[in-house]
Amino acid sequence: MIRKQPTARVRYAAGLTAGLVLLALAVAGGLAVGAQSVPPAEVFAALLDPDAPHASIVREVRVPRTLLAVTAGAALGLAGAVMQGLTRNPLAEPGLLGVNTGAACAVVAATVLLGTRSLHAVVWWALLGAAVAVVVVYLLGGRGAGRGTPEGLVLAGVAVTAVLGAVVSGLGVLDADAYGTLRMWSVGTLAGRELPVLWEVLPFLLVGAVLALAVAPALNAFALGDEAGRALGVAPGRVRLLGTLATVLLSGAATAAIGPVGFIGLVAPHVARLLAGPDHRRLMPYAVLIGAGLLLVADIVGRVVARPAEIQVGIVTAFVGAPVLIWLIGRARRNRRSASRKAVATA
Template structure:
């Protein structure tokens, strides 16, 4: 009688569950950090603003250059907080859906798909309004996510974390090549697109933030509703199904929320990397792996990271600015390497 040897799964170093007071403490600390970086974003820039002028500008006092600077920075701060929260939350959801510690909107090709859709819209359909960018970017992100999942599901074994990561990396490279192919013959489109492609929140205004807010709210709601289901999916599809979980529905809802968040954030601020990749890992070290705590923590820490990076980009090159996408790339790469080496994460 032949015995089939089942493959032995390698041991995985999972973050330990944290006691409730520790988790609550980190959430409160993250909320405080959000308030502090928001205040710093309003106060610091090419021109430093004293705190009395900050208060006057926030309250709508039209007098003085300082108050005018504050009023200009408030929409920028709001957009940075929203985009950072969306990218952090989207990264945590995508890692939970795919059970892949390397999943994020950039590596899975979602951000590149959104960027390609925006480029095609600008080049061939004459899109110019931010509202049009949002719809086109979300459609491109959804198509890219479906394509990556279809490629990663092909063959034996279905959609494994490794196959999804490889499919996402290959698709992202292909989308980037297509973007270059569309842009190179069109200098006018390249001038319009290149500043958006770097990733930044410098051109934010109240109308732009209001346009993207409903999409981010719906995406966040879908992601948070899926938190309990993602905890069950983390045990494996067979175990989750045995416990009565609807694995397919959970993955569909969570993936829809993650794609909506990533697409809307990309439309508003351009493709910004490393936030969705590094933030969930950091939050697992702080609050543990349970998604009902991980998802809110990832949103808060993502908002802190992106807003702090935007403030740093304004300060290091006065009177010019360094776009936030460049700052997050410079800061995110070494932080992510440190997190992976410290926690030795191989799978979720």
């Protein structure tokens, strides 16, 4: 009797199920691991009983931190998938293109120059900074010899990130009282973040996620080019507007919650593409799970390797993401050289 091979839909569902299981294990690790390890049985007891041993650590510190890691990581992974689809650029992601740093710079400027302390106001300033950074990077990346290449946008993003990072450092020095608070805006961290932060940014993240998933089918046609997209009934201007808005909401709100964390939006979509293929409707759920898991695992690693102190999560993600970026740039160059040789051979 011939055994039937599993269909693509079954494999896809099985992959998502496995991803959810792995994410659940990472969540358990996030609740149990830290400067003081808590046995799994005591973690479970602390979640049920506020008077249980270690209840204050688990309920007041690790639950908010874990929920923020999962939510922000999912948002950054989804934002990266949208940006790569919009720009047709495998190197696009909120951190590399200056979006996260733009959000951080706007928050720091509002805090130091205007005395802004309200969490609600911080979120709006982060969204404004992210939007301005997107526009500036796209304008710079579309000019000069690097126009239209992945490296062109990356170089524009690096330039904008460097300038805005210098502004953040300078403004932090101007206000000595706020400097300790503003350190998180130089590199992202989950330490000390509380549940009210999550509730404040969650509406923006949900709206951004809905917009991202809504443009997923259009991004498939958009990948073929503007003209091919129009022939398939897609309006490129509308797709760019909605996709950019989704990216600003997702990355800006995530940055407002935990500061600028890079490379999650770069790595998560690439891994998702390997598992689910190029279809954005299938790729995006994977990017959400992978982004959430990557940021949470990076946070756990940062707590463990320097115990009892900890390494900020943005530093850990940079160690993981930088080699991936180098490999992707090298692969893009090899692909272009191969395409050029084939064009010459067929001429």
